[in-house]
Amino acid sequence: xxxxRFINGLxxxxxxxxxxxMILVAWVPCLLITVLHYRTLAEYAWAHDVLRRLYYLPxxxxxxxxxxxxxxxxxxxxxxxxxxxxxLSLIARDPGDAIEKGLEILLYNIVAVVAGLLVDRERRxxxxxxxxxxxxxEALAEQRxxxxxxxxxxxxxxxxxxxxxxxHEIKNxxxxxxxxxxxxxxxxxxxxxxxxxxxxxxxxxxxxxxxxERFLRxxxxxxxxxxxxxLREVVQRVASLVETQASREGVTxxxxxYDGGEEPxxxxxADQLIQLLLNIAINGVQAMTGRGGGTxxxxxxxxxxxxxxxxxxxLKNDGPSIPEDxxxxxxxxxxxxKDGGTGLGLSICSRIADQHDGLLSVRNLPExxxxxxxxxxxxxxxxxx
Numbered sequence: 052x053x054x055x056r057f058i059n060g061l062x063x064x065x066x067x068x069x070x071x072x073m074i075l076v077a078w079v080p081c082l083l084i085t086v087l088h089y090r091t092l093a094e095y096a097w098a099h100d101v102l103r104r105l106y107y108l109p110x111x112x113x114x115x116x117x118x119x120x121x122x123x124x125x126x127x128x129x130x131x132x133x134x135x136x137x138x139l140s141l142i143a144r145d146p147g148d149a150i151e152k153g154l155e156i157l158l159y160n161i162v163a164v165v166a167g168l169l170v171d172r173e174r175r176x177x178x179x180x181x182x183x184x185x186x187x188x189e190a191l192a193e194q195r196x197x198x199x200x201x202x203x204x205x206x207x208x209x210x211x212x213x214x215x216x217x218x219h220e221i222k223n224x225x226x227x228x229x230x231x232x233x234x235x236x237x238x239x240x241x242x243x244x245x246x247x248x249x250x251x252x253x254x255x256x257x258x259x260x261x262x263x264e265r266f267l268r269x270x271x272x273x274x275x276x277x278x279x280x281x282l283r284e285v286v287q288r289v290a291s292l293v294e295t296q297a298s299r300e301g302v303t304x305x306x307x308x309y310d311g312g313e314e315p316x317x318x319x320x321a322d323q324l325i326q327l328l329l330n331i332a333i334n335g336v337q338a339m340t341g342r343g344g345g346t347x348x349x350x351x352x353x354x355x356x357x358x359x360x361x362x363x364x365x366l367k368n369d370g371p372s373i374p375e376d377x378x379x380x381x382x383x384x385x386x387x388x389k390d391g392g393t394g395l396g397l398s399i400c401s402r403i404a405d406q407h408d409g410l411l412s413v414r415n416l417p418e419x420x421x422x423x424x425x426x427x428x429x430x431x432x433x434x435x436x
Contacts, residue, residue: 067117068124077113077125081106085132089142099145103155106133110163118174119167126163130156189356229256275320275406282315282362282428285324286349292325293332293347301344302336309351315362317428319407324426327400327411331366331424334396338370338422345369345421353430360430367423372415381413 067073088102106129114122137145137152145152232253239246286306294304309315332347339345348367353360373381382401404411409428416423 068121070116072116073113073121073125076116077109077121078128080109080112081125081129081132084109085129085136088133088145089136091143093144093146096146099147103133103145103147103152106159107162110159111166114163114166114170117167118171119164122163122167122170123160126159130159225256225260229253229260232256275323275403277318277320277407279316280319280321280324282317282351282364283309285319285321285328286351286364289325289328289332290349292329293336296333297336297347300336300340302339303344303346305346305348307348307350311351311353313353313360313430315351315353316431317362317407318431319428323403323406327403327426328364328366330396330400335366335368335370335422335424338368342370354427361427362430363428364426365423366425367416367421369421371422372419373413373422378413378415382411 069078084102084105088099091098091102093099110122110126110129113125117124133156136143137147137156138149232249236246236249236253239249290304290306297304332349335347339347346367346369348365350365350367352363352365354363355361382397401411404426407428409426411424411426413422413424415421
């Protein structure tokens, strides 16, 4: 086992030294210089001087490409293959001065070390800058996410207070009107024509009271009972609940198997998260209705932002893309594109996400292949912000 690791490590160390680039700019030129050097006659001393100094080029190229390791590898190789020609006269001999040739071999290696160290230091600095730039980019992206969350939460909070005030002002007169109508109903015979009109009047009062109650629930949502939850179980429950309606509309539901290493556990209120995801799932089914069917996909996956870990639930549908001018507003209260819609569904979903210190976002899939909603919750129940 240890031998295998040693061999694998050795191969990894040698791979940059014998890369295609190194072979072309260092090893091959070094061999060509050596061949020319050995074949040059002794009487051409000037040619030997030139060829002896040409070794610096592949050595420098090797240092620029492979750092100290690359430079030293080629300089040692150049020294070894030049040494016989310089001192042993095996095939031919460089007519230069022995001290000068010895110093030249020494300089090959000194130049390789110095150039390689400079290149390695420059690479480390560049990698450090790239890492810092990457961290800065992540931090800026996380800041934008937090700002978006705070802006949305502030907008929802302000509208919630306004809605609560209006709903209370509406409910009080409705109670009075309903009480008066009940007194009048008792005084009118059941077979009188006015009785039917009074019944309609009371039905409309009840409907207005229900709408006012819905606005109050948006303005003052129930507190979350947050406990450790496995998001896979929540997603499976939502998929089961929406499956019947989806099949009636010709929509297929799919749950992608989670293949992450860590268990996708978050702190959350199961009922509220199911309400959130079910609302989005039903909207997805409705978006695909009348389009010949489609697929509603659920997935759970991990993400990291700003050095923090999150578990996300993704809901994809094959419905039409959301126009850009609408995509930024779909979480706003009372904004709706549906006939007869209240515009509170996605707003309530956003409020639930805020209560869980999470973030609900939406994006159009590439090439108009549908829409994906993503709910991000901090792993283990930490705060997204």
